[in-house]
Amino acid sequence: MLDTALLDDLGRALGPGLRLDQAALEAAATDDSGLRHPPQAVFFPRNADEIARLMGLSTRYGFPVTPRGAGTGLCGGCLAREGGLVVDTTAMARILSVDTINGVAVVEPGVVTKTLRDAAATVGLFYPPDPASFATCTLGGNAATNAGGPACVKYGVTRDYVLGLTAVLPDGEILKTGVATRKGVVGYDLAGLLVGSEGTLGIITELTLKLIPHPREVRTAVALFADARAAVAAVSAVMTSGICPSAVEFLDRACLGLVTELLPFKLPGDDAALLLLEVDGDPDTAARDIGRVAAICRDSRALSVLPADDAARREQLWDIRRQTSTRIHESAPVYLSEDTVVPIARIPDLIDALPGLAQRFGLTVYAFGHAGDGNIHVNVTGEAGSRERGHALVRALVAAVLSLGGTMSGEHGVGITKQPFIDMELSPRSLALQQGLKRLFDPDSRLNPGKVLPR
Numbered sequence: 230m231l232d233t234a235l236l237d238d239l240g241r242a243l244g245p246g247l248r249l250d251q252a253a254l255e256a257a258a259t260d261d262s263g264l265r266h267p268p269q270a271v272f273f274p275r276n277a278d279e280i281a282r283l284m285g286l287s288t289r290y291g292f293p294v295t296p297r298g299a300g301t302g303l304c305g306g307c308l309a310r311e312g313g314l315v316v317d318t319t320a321m322a323r324i325l326s327v328d329t330i331n332g333v334a335v336v337e338p339g340v341v342t343k344t345l346r347d348a349a350a351t352v353g354l355f356y357p358p359d360p361a362s363f364a365t366c367t368l369g370g371n372a373a374t375n376a377g378g379p380a381c382v383k384y385g386v387t388r389d390y391v392l393g394l395t396a397v398l399p400d401g402e403i404l405k406t407g408v409a410t411r412k413g414v415v416g417y418d419l420a421g422l423l424v425g426s427e428g429t430l431g432i433i434t435e436l437t438l439k440l441i442p443h444p445r446e447v448r449t450a451v452a453l454f455a456d457a458r459a460a461v462a463a464v465s466a467v468m469t470s471g472i473c474p475s476a477v478e479f480l481d482r483a484c485l486g487l488v489t490e491l492l493p494f495k496l497p498g499d500d501a502a503l504l505l506l507e508v509d510g511d512p513d514t515a516a517r518d519i520g521r522v523a524a525i526c527r528d529s530r531a532l533s534v535l536p537a538d539d540a541a542r543r544e545q546l547w548d549i550r551r552q553t554s555t556r557i558h559e560s561a562p563v564y565l566s567e568d569t570v571v572p573i574a575r576i577p578d579l580i581d582a583l584p585g586l587a588q589r590f591g592l593t594v595y596a597f598g599h600a601g602d603g604n605i606h607v608n609v610t611g612e613a614g615s616r617e618r619g620h621a622l623v624r625a626l627v628a629a630v631l632s633l634g635g636t637m638s639g640e641h642g643v644g645i646t647k648q649p650f651i652d653m654e655l656s657p658r659s660l661a662l663q664q665g666l667k668r669l670f671d672p673d674s675r676l677n678p679g680k681v682l683p684r
């Protein structure tokens with residue numbers, strides 16, 4: 230693929246942004262999926278023209294190119310599965326503008342999500358998509374995966390905030406698509422297609438993002454339940470109450486067991502589970518709504534509801550929530566991260582199915598996540614050598630989720646890890662249409678090959 234002579238040519242054509250040293254190759258060999266696929270070279274471009282030059286070379290010599298942001302993905306999407314070169318976009322990290330009158334930001338793809346959220350907040354604006362990895366992941370990675378997060382239950386996902394984008398196509402052409410306005414319906418929605426395409430159709434080099442007014446007040450509370458079923462049964466009651474919460478996060482007992490020393494309260498019993506609930510808006514509305522949400526939880530058998538009285542306590546609770554997936558990841562050598570979604574009324578059925586799956590395959594199952602939109606992260610761990618069993622469990626899990634009217638991925642995407650299951654969810658016709666789209670953009674399958682769709 231990339232022999233020494235070709236690597237020399239690339240070095241001359243691409244300059245010092247091309248790295249062949251072991252440290253660079255190793256850093257690009259993994260993401261948070263636990264998979265490992267070292268590339269043969271890593272390129273750190275400074276602008277779209279440099280990426281266009283790279284894709285021109287890829288066209289001429291036929292080597293694969295894989296886009297990468299911060300590498301926090303959970304399904305191997307940014308790994309060079311078929312070798313070749315990784316394009317690391319983290320050096321393209323400028324916020325180019327924040328237009329406070331029109332509520333629009335223009336950013337490079339390597340901007341860290343939190344950096345934009347913080348910059349918007351300083352001028353009274355809000356960029357809502359908030360993956361739990363928001364302190365490290367990039368906006369390019371978020372757009373490529375159509376990332377969600379806790380606030381998406383109220384505010385929607387990344388796609389709802391991408392007005393337009395610029396991308397380098399597999400043949401090296403630079404495409405600007407979408408709008409810089411609040412609305413726009415001219416032609417097919419190519420920006421919407423590139424969002425969520427997991428770096429298989431184009432390399433995003435600029436994003437035009439919608440910002441909204443920042444809520445003035447946020448109120449948070451924790452509701453403790455005797456068990457997971459009781460906790461998730463309360464979710465439907467909250468979501469049908471007429472209040473639109475800005476977060477409804479769930480943690481089961483297994484998850485709480487990994488963060489026990491961080492909890493600022495005592496758990497009520499051995500099977501206890503919790504909901505982390507948030508509302509926002511004007512101070513009066515937020516104060517009223519958190520009271521109503523607390524009352525709904527009590528009516529739905531919460532054993533106690535504990536308000537977070539200040540910003541420090543709120544941050545402490547969110548830190549516990551965010552630490553959960555990291556701790557699960559670190560708890561065992563084999564770790565599979567699934568982000569299934571079911572209709573919220575069916576979450577109790579999904580929760581009921583999990584102990585049986587864990588027992589049948591002899592593995593540990595953790596459930597947590599964005600319960601307000603039915604997006605339950607089912608994490609599977611096991612001892613060394615149990616990966617195959619883990620895959621068998623995931624296959625059974627996907628079948629269960631589909632039978633409940635759900636989907637196997639709400640936000641992490643397909644990448645490598647979910648590809649073996651994609652035909653369980655998509656019809657042959659749907660797959661064939663999507664493979665046709667991929668061929669239209671990338672006839673030789675050089676951009677992020679081996680991801681999402683089977684060939």
Ligand SMILES: Cc1cc2nc3c(=O)[nH]c(=O)nc-3n(C[C@H](O)[C@H](O)[C@H](O)COP(=O)(O)OP(=O)(O)OC[C@H]3O[C@@H](n4cnc5c(N)ncnc54)[C@H](O)[C@@H]3O)c2cc1C
Pocket residue numbers: 260261295296297298299300301302303305306307308318338359360361362365366367368369370371372373374375376377378379427428429431432433434551554555640641644677
């Ligand atoms: C602790 C933890 C918590 C998480 N919580 C959430 C969560 O709440 N919600 C959620 O949605 N995800 C979550 N994730 C998953 C992950 O953070 C997201 O998928 C994120 O969007 C990936 O961004 P990244 O910059 O790390 O991209 P990477 O992992 O580097 O890449 C992800 C995909 O995007 C493609 N890509 C990256 N940049 C570009 C670009 N410029 N152009 C085209 N394609 C590109 C890659 O090829 C790959 O397919 C979590 C991960 C961790 C480790």
